[in-house]
Amino acid sequence: MTKIKSEGRCHYCQQTVAKSSISRHLEGHLGKLEQEPGKSAWHLRVEAGAYYLQLLMDGNAPLKKLDAFLRDIWLECCGHMSEFTIGGAWSGQKIGMTQKAADVFHEGIKLNYVYDFGTSTELEIKAIRAHAISVKGGIQLLSRNEPLEIYCHTCKKQPATQICTVHWAEGEDCMFCDDCTEKHEEACEDAADYALMPIVNSPRMGECGYEGGAIDVERDGVFKV
Ligand SMILES: [Zn+2]
Ligand SMILES: [Zn+2]
Ligand SMILES: [Zn+2]
Ligand SMILES: [Zn+2]
Structure with missing residues (x-):
């Protein structure tokens, strides 16, 4: 199977950037936006294969805020259970939903997230860096992959719908x-x-x-x- 191309638009400059460079690209903007001492927001990368989200999360926001965001943009079908862990999905140590971003994340840490313990969807969340920026609404979407180029498996010519x-x-x-x-x-x-x-x-x-x-x-x- 050939690797599917994944790229997304930057919230700040509208440029289309490859998945492999978007974290670094956004760091360039975030570094220049720092202005409010005391406010610490985490730049997070959420990933599942070719799919990604780049988020900015207020340090005071609890993990349940991130849980709700992930459900709204990617996951919610019928109100399944979900959990954050550290040290591996399923086997890792569970992290409570009321924990604040600032208390959970540090540079480079990776969390696992599972939505639905039956037909599960697993995500990996990496904390890239903290920035002195305030985040309206607790979480802001900085980039996500554009719809992947999935062609019809039969004719291989039209987009699959x-x-x-x-x-x-x-x-x-x-x-x-x-x-x-x-x-x-x-x-x-x-x-x-x-x-x-x-x-x-x-x-x-x-x-x-x-x-x-x-x-x-x-x-x-x-x-x-
Ligand atoms: Zn940009
Ligand atoms: Zn369901
Ligand atoms: Zn069928
Ligand atoms: Zn077709």
Whole structure:
């Protein structure tokens, strides 16, 4: 499998930057924005494969604020449980949701996050650096990957718009453009009945009842050719 390209826009200058350089790019802006002594905000990178979020989180905001943000943009389907750990997903030490960012994060630390202990989605959160900047609303989105270039698995020409979750659960190729979705429905009874879900810009795509986020929805769809 070829590695899928991942890039996103910078909140400050609107430039499109590769996933591999966006943390450093944003550090350049954040360094210049520092102005309010005493206010410490954490620059965080959240990752799951090619998907990423770059966030600025107020040091006084508790982890449950981050939990709510992740649910709103990437995860929420039917109110599953979630948890933050350090030292590995599942096996690591649990960190309480009321802990403040300033008490949890230090430079370079990595946290694991699991949403839904059944059909789970796992994320890794890395603390990049603290900055003397105030953050409106507790968390600000600085960048996220643009919709990934996922082509239809059948025709390989059109952007995929639908995913057949029955085959997805088996690890099979099952993302289709509108035309090929119709053909797939003729062959797959489950698809015709219930199993089709929209392609969305989230690592939870195709899992449980997930159909897309509640915030930043304009970047939550299918890529444009
Ligand atoms: Zn920029
Ligand atoms: Zn669910
Ligand atoms: Zn197709
Ligand atoms: Zn199917």
